[in-house]
Amino acid sequence: MVGISTAIHLQRRGKSVVVIDRKAPGEETSFGNAGVIQREAVRPYAFPRDWPTLFSAIGNQRLDIRYRPLSVLQSMGPLLQYYRHSAPARYQKIAREYASIIALSLDSHGDLIEAAGAGGLLGEQGLVFLYRTAQARDEAFATAEAVRAEGVSHRKLTGKELAQLEPTLTDSHAGGIHWTDPWTIRSPGDLVKAYAALFEQLGGRILRGDAATLSRQGQHWHIRDEQLDDHLATDVVVCLGPWSTRLTSRFGYAPPLFVKRGYHMHYRYRESGPQQTHWVLDAERGYLMAPMKQGIRLTTGAELALLDEPASYAQLEAAEAVARQTFAIGERVDPQPWKGARPCMPDMKPVIGAVPGAEGMWCAFGHGHQGFTLGPATGMLLAAMMSGEPTAIDMNPFAPARSF
Template identity: 45%
Template sequence: MHCQTLVLGAGIVGVSTALHLQARGRQVILIDRDEPGSGTSHGNAGLIERSSVIPYAFPRNLGALLRYGLNRQPDVRYSPLHLPKAAPWLLRYWQQSAPGRLAAAAADMLPLVQRSVEEHDALIEAAGLAALVKAKGWIEVFRNPALFAQAKQEVKGLARYGLHYEFLEREQLQAREQQLQGDVVGGIHWLDPKTVSNPGGLTRGYAALFVQRGGQFLHGDASSLRQVDGKWRVDSQRGTLSADEVVACLGPQSAELYAPLGYRFPLGIKRGYHMHYATRGDAQLQHSICDTQGGYVLAPMARGLRLTTGIEFAASDAPANEIQLQRCEALARKLFPALGERLDDQPWLGRRPCMPDMRPVIGPAPRHKGLWFNFGHAHHGLTLGPVTGRLLAEMLTGEQPFTDPAPYSAARFD
């Protein structure tokens, strides 16, 4: 069975890439071992994050480094056994987080972030998924007056990005979200982002649109990829598939494909958890809430309130560890006392694929004709899936890219 292009991975990045290639006339087959939207795309905080113009950087402040070193913070946790293995990647991440390099990363990522909402909007309308999306932004809350004052100054420094926001003092915040209590001193309401009540459902809706437009989705094994007589072959439920081109959109599993081909990309994994909760009485949240100090997001979802944690550095295949979730849950119950019982039997564990220079890998493989990459979206896979799918499709089909793709080139690591 032959087609023009195979897309490996049916998360938000892979599905979006398949849709954009399809829209440019490519015959595409989408391959995944699971159902679309079952992996990392299922478990995020549901933010289409137009306001994140500065990438998540490694802390540079000595005091913060010492606090994290004690391994008692709710927003970042590490496994002591994993730390020696992760140390070279963390050092590289710390180096790339220096002010000048961080500013360069922000400049390189800005064209993608700026188009993120409009690219989603087009697919949401075409797929009839408007019921899953709200244009109410999200609210960042603060429990420390000094940190709130510092955040205000930092936000004012983002004026050139044209972001829309409102500063909320304590009374204004509580008027907007009446159920918030505890020691909150204020917040910032980011107005540009959109929120999704079922991120996995959104991805599956995009996949259904791909099939509706004539594409095929098949279960298959991406790790079986090999090149034979100039064609790419993959094993699937329908037998062996062959194609002229293959696009690898495998997120945290990307190394399973590129490592056997001889590539050594510095892909790191930041683990994270989520849990759904009921609410007591008729209490509800109107917006997604991010507790900056706690490093968690509390978001209204179709299943209930979803609490998503910050970063855990541990072996990708290590068993789940509830310490971080328990710390964040304790803080969330003080912030939102109406948080009820857990609705999931076990915490969901996800893996964010991160590059130390805070840019994804988008473009052709340096040493294999017909092989393309689109992975490494870190904390913003949901946000950037459609826009990076567009960029990859423009490059592959010879169309003029909407932005210079050089910053995301795989060759920068080769």
């Protein structure tokens, strides 16, 4: 999503743009997300700092967070920085900066959805958070009021109203929040493909190739596609998600990126009765159910593991067991679960801009949980920077050269 969106905005500005990717658009990280353009997500995910939450995670049985002990040890530096940036005073400043780019998400997606003729992928308006206990519900209601001032709309739901809004829920619950601003997408991968088609209509080219072939020769960047053809450019943009720093580190830029892995599985819709229509986050358990084109998609919370470690489906299976008690879902659709990784920075903000010390290299990665939401906004902002134009927001908080 980030790479294709950036390519579109550069092509619109009259640049000659080639996208090099090892897979077709929409078949990697942007394929496996929850499919929500999260306008309500003005506060990034902070590292828990309260002792009850931290102690509850030690047993590694929570649905929202799992970890591989050895992986955590190897990622200890970035995770400690993440914990430090989540302290209240630091976090409030970060959240204000983060909200500025989230505020661009709907308009920037709306522009591309209209241009790409992709309106048919839009699902039910809004995102529903489900709460099982009165305490969690009341705390969430207070938070929702606090962010209303930031232009985020919502509707508070009693348990009865929640059941009326989404009648496929099988249990009674304390209540919920219907965030009315977010847009939902019935196939995230297909939306990326629609944007890619728009890019090609504008004259851009998409080629298969390995980003690892990138080199600097004289005044130009060189890269080779799978046909072994060389391509020269004055500028290169690195939008490789969780793999980004493997490339930028070769050119002297190695920020402390770490990953939160996630899984998803699709399930058949029920054969009779009401069908699920809303995207619902089981907020106290930490998984989301989304009515996608392929089936009802269950997406897990975060797994702290190294990027290339083998998959572990324990978190997904535990979430599925809870989901079957709460949602009306049928058999599994996919032959095996999908696995992906969210590229995260310790200060919870993406890096967008010129790579320090590497002339003509730009980057856009580290969006954490919101790469799908922020792709078009990122592309618009970066293209403006590369073209010497003013940007819609202050980009200093997202500068690659900032201190982590």
